[in-house]
Amino acid sequence: MSRAQQPSRRTVLTAAMVAAVSSGAVPAAAAAVAPAADTDDPAQAPARPIDYHVWTTYSDWRCGTTLGVRVAAGRRPGVEIGTPIGRTDYTDPHTGTTATWEYATWTSPVHRLAVPATEAIASWNAHTPDGTWLQVELQGTYSDDTATPWYVMGRWAAGDQDIKRTSVDHQSDGKSTIWTDTFAIDDAGTGLRLVSYRLRLTLYRKPGTRLTPTVWRLGAMGSDIPDRFTVPASTPGLARELGVPRYSQEIHKGQYPEYDNGGEAWCSPTSSQMIVEYWGGRLTPEQLSWVDPSYADPQVDHAARFSYDYQYQGCGNWPFNAAYAATFNDLQGVVTRLASLTELETLVAAGIPAITSQSFLKTELTGAGYGTSGHLMTVIGFTADGDVIANDPASPSDETVRRVYLRREFENIWLRTKRYNASGKVVSGTGGVCYLYFPAHPHPAQCRALAAVGVR
Numbered sequence: 001m002s003r004a005q006q007p008s009r010r011t012v013l014t015a016a017m018v019a020a021v022s023s024g025a026v027p028a029a030a031a032a033v034a035p036a037a038d039t040d041d042p043a044q045a046p047a048r049p050i051d052y053h054v055w056t057t058y059s060d061w062r063c064g065t066t067l068g069v070r071v072a073a074g075r076r077p078g079v080e081i082g083t084p085i086g087r088t089d090y091t092d093p094h095t096g097t098t099a100t101w102e103y104a105t106w107t108s109p110v111h112r113l114a115v116p117a118t119e120a121i122a123s124w125n126a127h128t129p130d131g132t133w134l135q136v137e138l139q140g141t142y143s144d145d146t147a148t149p150w151y152v153m154g155r156w157a158a159g160d161q162d163i164k165r166t167s168v169d170h171q172s173d174g175k176s177t178i179w180t181d182t183f184a185i186d187d188a189g190t191g192l193r194l195v196s197y198r199l200r201l202t203l204y205r206k207p208g209t210r211l212t213p214t215v216w217r218l219g220a221m222g223s224d225i226p227d228r229f230t231v232p233a234s235t236p237g238l239a240r241e242l243g244v245p246r247y248s249q250e251i252h253k254g255q256y257p258e259y260d261n262g263g264e265a266w267c268s269p270t271s272s273q274m275i276v277e278y279w280g281g282r283l284t285p286e287q288l289s290w291v292d293p294s295y296a297d298p299q300v301d302h303a304a305r306f307s308y309d310y311q312y313q314g315c316g317n318w319p320f321n322a323a324y325a326a327t328f329n330d331l332q333g334v335v336t337r338l339a340s341l342t343e344l345e346t347l348v349a350a351g352i353p354a355i356t357s358q359s360f361l362k363t364e365l366t367g368a369g370y371g372t373s374g375h376l377m378t379v380i381g382f383t384a385d386g387d388v389i390a391n392d393p394a395s396p397s398d399e400t401v402r403r404v405y406l407r408r409e410f411e412n413i414w415l416r417t418k419r420y421n422a423s424g425k426v427v428s429g430t431g432g433v434c435y436l437y438f439p440a441h442p443h444p445a446q447c448r449a450l451a452a453v454g455v456r
Contacts, residue, residue, distance in 0.1 A: 004401070025391045026262040049433075051114040052454045055199075056221030059104070068104025069114055069203065072214065074156040076440055079106045080204050081212040088352050090204075093162040094310040098156055101133075101204040108199045113194070116143055116193030117222030120183040121433075122153040123335040124201075125217035125326035131206040132213045133157035133165075136319075138183060138220065140197035142175060150200065151178050154319055158327045164310040167317060180312050181335075182317050194222060216440075217326070221336040225431035233408055236386020237346040242353050244278040244380040246401035247391040249302050255295060260314040267376040268316045269303035270393035271355045274378050275437045276303075278353060281328035297398070303382045312408075316374065318357075322435050330440040337432040341388070341411045343453045347436070349448035353380045355435040356390075360413040361422060366406055370394060371422065376435075381409075 056062060059075035070082030081109045084102035091098040122136050134157070139150045152168040171178040175192060185192055200216055205211040249270040252263020260266070283299050286301050291298035307324040309317035322333030338344055338354070347354055355378050362371035371393075380402075381389040388410040411420075417431040436455060438446060450456060 006258055012447075017204075044432045046081045047115045048339060048454065049115050049221045049340060050221065050337045051117065052109045052111075052219060052221040052334065053216060054199045054334070054456060055108055056219070056456075059185070063109050065107040066105075066313050067107075069201075076216045078202065078214045078216040080214045081205055084205070090163070092163050094166065095210050097304060099162075102207045103202050103204045106215075108196045110141075110196050111193065112196040113222045115222070115224050116195045118185045118193060118224045120187040120194060120197060120220050120222040121181060121335050121444070122218070122220040123322045123333065124154075124156070124200060124215060125325070125332055126156070126158075126213055126215040127321060128157045128159070128213045129211055130159055131162060131209060133163050133204050133210045134213045135202040135204070135220070137200040137202045138197055139200070139201070140183075140194045143191070143193040146175075148176060148183075148194075149173055151183060152179070152300060153155045153199075154181065155185070157415065158306065158324075160308075165308070165320060166455075167309050168309040169311060176445055180309070186226075193224065197222070204228055215339065217332055217334075219334060221334075223337050223431070225337065225410045225417050227418055227423070228416050229418050229420075230412055234341045234411060236345075236382065236407065237342060238349050238382050239384040240348055241381030241389050242278065242348060242351060243369070244378060244391055245274050246391050246398050247274055247297050247393060248395050248398050248401055249300070250396050251296060251398070252300055255292070256305065260316075261301070263304075266300065266315055266369055267393050268321050268355075269307045269316075269324070270300050271376045271391070272307065272321045272437070273299050273303040273372060274391055274393075275355065275435075276325050276328055276331065279328075279331055279437065279439065281331060283324075287427055292330070293418055306394060313453075316376070318433065318435065321355075322437070324433070325437045331437055332440055333435060333437045335433070335435055336453070337435055338453055339432065340415070341407065344434075345382060346449050346452050348379070350446045352436065352446060352449060353378055353436050355379075355437075356414050357430040357433040358410075358414040359419065359427075361420075364413055365409050368392070368394075368405070372429070373421065399421050436448055 057262045061071040061079050068083050068085035072078050081104045084104050087269045094161040135155045136153045137150045139155050140148045151171050156165045167180045203213045247270050249266040250261045254262045288298045291301045304315045307315050307320045322335050325333035361371050386407045388405045390403050391401045392403045415432045416429040419429050421427045
């Protein structure tokens with residue numbers, strides 16, 4: 001399971017609205033099970049309540065405001081430090097060490113959300129050689145025409161020697177709050193929404209060097225998912241299973257307790273490593289040399305260490321997992337939401353598995369054998385009956401990781417935003433959050449599937 005057992009650290013706030021998938025937002029198979037609009041005019045159909053927007057092309061990066069940053073062309077265009085605009089001291093809150101860094105910034109144009117949002121989650125893909133790191137911030141405008149502060153959404157490096165990657169707690173303006181990796185409106189019931197935002201990158205390097213981070217992808221998902229304990233049942237539309245490696249987090253119990261008490265909490269990095277390797281990502285013996293050689297599947301220990309959030313004190317920071325996946329050659333990672341199991345079928349049909357986040361009682365997911373207030377697993381396919389085939393890392397061994405979960409149960413525990421916990425208290429659900437990892441240069445069918453779920 002994950003550190004989502006601490007709901008005060010990641011509170012998912014949701015608000016009531018009609019959930020519907022707009023016409024044209026999903027392929028024909030998905031449209032067949034989308035909720036019907038109240039009108040026959042497609043132009044009047046309710047908008048899909050999820051807006052993922054990204055800056056990733058050369059022209060995207062050229063549209064931003066650069067201060068000391070240069071835009072690099074090539075197969076993977078990005079931004080990197082050109083001529084630093086200054087120096088600053090940073091005291092790492094987790095080591096107490098103060099160091100001086102040169103820096104440069106890139107600020108995105110304002111993105112106006114297709115649907116005003118109650119939540120937003122940023123994610124990024126970058127290369128940070130030793131001696132460099134980056135910070136991602138979000139600043140938005142509310143529906144009452146006031147502005148948010150610049151919120152830190154993460155301080156990140158692929159390694160952990162220069163800084164300790166970290167989220168930043170205690171960020172709020174009385175209208176919204178950052179919960180680890182998620183911007184959330186404090187009281188969605190007031191009708192207040194985030195209507196637009198911009199993102200700012202600050203790139204850091206050791207003074208006097210030519211080192212630089214390179215950021216290839218920067219985006220954010222804004223959403224307004226309705227309050228719901230149940231979701232409409234979908235109709236099965238695909239029978240396919242992807243050949244994703246199977247890893248258990250449970251065989252890592254007690255290993256490296258400095259990373260969230262060891263393997264029992266490593267559902268997120270274990271799931272990430274499965275999909276990284278599905279796409280061909282491999283770690284070298286040198287990269288794994290720090291792991292005790294007696295441990296099986298040392299790559300899981302590696303994934304946990306290098307996705308660990310030192311403030312959250314866990315490996316379940318969603319953007320940090322996506323950024324970890326993107327450190328492998330020719331891989332991209334995003335955090336978004338999906339609106340239905342049909343959208344997930346669309347991805348699997350194109351060969352793209354997904355990591356889903358859900359919480360449930362033991363009685364709510366037949367065959368799981370456990371309950372959890374937060375858990376990640378990897379959806380790898382669907383049976384002929386439409387049931388979900390998942391690589392569930394909360395299994396006692398690698399051999400038992402493959403599970404089949406009833407479609408109706410799975411879609412409800414994943415897509416709902418409200419649930420009752422074991423004490424009968426109303427608590428939050430994730431509302432369809434997932435990680436998507438896919439090639440840096442997807443083939444046309446993969447591009448179409450990603451576009452169908454709002455990702456490019």
